[in-house]
Amino acid sequence: MSAGDAALGISWRRAGKTRPILIGCAVLLVITFVASLAIGPVVIAPEKVVSILYDAMFHGRPTSGVDMRDAVVLLDIRLPRAVLAAIVGAALAVAGALLQGIFRNPLADPGLVGVSPGAALAAVAWIVFGGTIAHHLPQFLVSHALSFAAFVGSLVAIFLLHRLATYEGRTSVANLLFAGIALGALASAGTGLIIFVASDLQLREFTFWTLGSLGAATWPRVILALPFTVILIGGALWLARGLDTLALGEAEAFHTGINVERMKRAAIVIVAAGVGAAVAVSGIIGFVGLVVPHLLRLTAGPSHKSLIIGSALLGAALLTGSDIFARTAASPAELPIGIVTAFIGAPFFIWLLRQNRRSFG
């Protein structure tokens, strides 16, 4: 076992399998990322993509001709969108892995258990009603208010989920899903109601908030979502060992030296921050947080350190790839990306339920 394997926190028996899988995830991310820059109404060859990126970084942009057109398409339209897809995908997948870890339950997904709908409700409420109080707030708060509102919304949703679904430290699958469905339905109804009664121009259509889209990707949005995602991934890695221990049970984790309540609170806050930021910039995109950690557990093992690194990479690759499909399949129209992820994720979810029928009781 090499030092690198040790750093991943994995068993020496698993090491031979886990590392190639993580490397594979990273390669997949690079491929989908370059592909999402190359593919579109104007096709830019992959080697051209690389050379434009290289030139933009070290020499500045071309100022005329076809090169200039390609550079504009690439740097101002496709690049922020691809980066945002990667950030949101990583955030949702890692948030799913974390939620599953703290609920000790492989079926928790931010979209399925009501966390993303809670964030969307709060974001929509801010857009419609926030204007009346915005001028009372300090400027730095107003500029991040949408993310902050979404953060508060997801925080409240996770808190309620925890209260509703957990009894004496145990969260049954049935309780988690029932509570999540109820919360999600309530939040979506609230979102729909606000959008229905408000004719606010800032408010994009209902589908953005219920099925998600990366169509509004801009560099400011990337900058809005990036720090929260970094906090989420960094925090998740910091909690990884504790989450491994929590798989034994809450009492057992305490016996082993973990302050369980403190760890759960930290996990809930960073999940809320990551999901809130993701929803604020891209609406509700479901199933990424369910599919990605599960595939990794099956292949690379359940240790949270490798699970979180792999989830960030594979989640980013999955959403970048899904976005290519969402914007090209019905071109020039765009599919809501949540439809694409649902078509991948929902059958997977059904398969998962069947696999686990007995053990979930």
Add this chain to the structure above:
Amino acid sequence: MYAARNIRVKAGGKLIVDDASIALAPGKVVAIVGPNGAGKSTLLKVLAGERRPNEGVVTLDDVALRQWDAYALAKRRAVLPQSVTVAFPFLAEEIVALGVPQYYPRGEGQELTARALAEVDMSFAAAQTYDTLSGGERQRVQLARVLVQLWANGGKGYLLLDEPTASLDLPHQLATLRIAREHANAGGGVLAVLHDLNLAVMVADEIVALKDGRVIATGAPADVVTDGLIRALYDVEARVCGVPEGPFLLPQTIIR
């Protein structure tokens, strides 16, 4: 010294542990015996710090247990619960390695893990998924994890065992008790909830008999385990004899 004084635990309006006191010294094995629902596991959970008593105080190394944080406590005592279900498909050796403290040197942690698996006779299943093991095998893997936690912290901590032999076959019951005895002989303290009085008598330096949450007898096995105690604890008429060596129990008739 690990001591609980005048512990009372209430749940659902019922007194589960009623004014129980118990002390555990390094080098000793103490067995808690008693019928189902006597409050044995609850008392163990109070000592583990997992459950706050309604009244009474627990001290470890003369410091009230409330003042120990989880991390410091884990260096001084390890707990084997009755049964542990694991949420995700971890391998047996990964479960055992969870007993290694977070910043422990990696190679030594692996050595301890391998040694503990060998100690509980589970080396053959190191690379098997925990969920696929039988109840008794899982219990042995958990014991290995608990041993690693003790060894990694100097090997002289307190070991709290809640029915460690319940799902084990005879040779592994004996092996588990041997491990407990050796831990005490090496300077640690062991507290075990045991159902089998014969096993308790074999391994323990002291027996604490619990009924309806109260301690009804405490002392050396030879003094405590008598016909009268069996009757008082279980309403079972049995004769305690000294056939092999030490007291020995044959259940005969049932009162009523």
